[in-house]
Amino acid sequence: MTIANHGARHVAIIMDGNGRWAKKRLLPRVAGHKAGVEAVRTIVRAAGDLGIEAMTLYAFSSENWKRPEEEVSDLMGLMKRFILSDLDEFAANDVKLKVIGNWRALAPDVVKLIDNALERTSGNKRTTLAVALNYGAQDELVRAATAAAAAGPITEETIAAHLDTADMPPLDLLIRTSGEVRLSNFLLWQSAYAELYFTDTLWPDFKPADLKAALDQFARRDRRYGGL
Numbered sequence: 001m002t003i004a005n006h007g008a009r010h011v012a013i014i015m016d017g018n019g020r021w022a023k024k025r026l027l028p029r030v031a032g033h034k035a036g037v038e039a040v041r042t043i044v045r046a047a048g049d050l051g052i053e054a055m056t057l058y059a060f061s062s063e064n065w066k067r068p069e070e071e072v073s074d075l076m077g078l079m080k081r082f083i084l085s086d087l088d089e090f091a092a093n094d095v096k097l098k099v100i101g102n103w104r105a106l107a108p109d110v111v112k113l114i115d116n117a118l119e120r121t122s123g124n125k126r127t128t129l130a131v132a133l134n135y136g137a138q139d140e141l142v143r144a145a146t147a148a149a150a151a152g153p154i155t156e157e158t159i160a161a162h163l164d165t166a167d168m169p170p171l172d173l174l175i176r177t178s179g180e181v182r183l184s185n186f187l188l189w190q191s192a193y194a195e196l197y198f199t200d201t202l203w204p205d206f207k208p209a210d211l212k213a214a215l216d217q218f219a220r221r222d223r224r225y226g227g228l
């Protein structure tokens with residue numbers, strides 16, 4: 001069933017708070033990341049049912065390399081397992097996978113896995129799931145501006161056309177969980193006129209009802225784009 005009356009075509013989420021979720025339970029941080037992957041599964045399914053065309057999820061930032069080596073390796077391991085185990089489900093639910101960020105610089109086995117997953121889901125149409133991996137918006141803008149300049153004059157349109165999200169609908173709603181109120185280098189260009197939604201809920205606790213609440217609030221917002 002599709003109920004898209006909220007009007008949001010593209011929703012992005014800064015999935016934050018896995019570490020604090022684990023800490024509250026006296027568990028290691030990796031347990032929070034595992035619970036975070038479960039939340040991703042549930043939310044991706046809900047997004048399709050709620051009539052969202054595209055969802056962009058911040059999974060690993062270009063600054064997250066500053067974390068201890070063990071945590072980085074846990075996150076990469078979880079990412080690989082998620083792609084492998086959920087490929088069939090993407091196929092079944094008509095989910096097209098996309099990866100944004102400098103993911104080609106990741107380990108060769110991860111790159112190969114991603115390449116394969118992109119190819120296998122390329123014909124899917126219902127929902128696009130863009131995973132931001134080794135993503136930083138400033139890095140994306142440098143890459144986009146460089147590519148735009150090589151192709152001709154730099155304008156707002158040519159930069160936008162070279163962003164990692166160029167083939168996605170405009171960003172409507174940007175959600176951040178865990179109570180932090182900042183963008184942490186996520187979708188800086190795309191969020192120029194996106195509606196922002198901050199919730200104290202930690203990412204592993206974020207449920208379809210929370211997504212629904214964000215969409216309900218979005219539907220009540222007055223987007224003026226500088227006009228009246």
Ligand code: IPE
Nearest residue numbers: 015016017018019020021059
């Ligand atoms: C978000 O949770 C997941 C990633 C950044 C990969 P965190 O790991 O940042 O959790 P907190 O912010 O420490 O609670």
Ligand code: IPE
Nearest residue numbers: 014015016058059060061184
């Ligand atoms: C942003 O969360 C990155 C992801 C959710 C992948 P962080 O936890 O890394 O952000 P900061 O460090 O609190 O700004």
Ligand code: MG
Nearest residue numbers: 016017018019
């Ligand atoms: Mg965090």
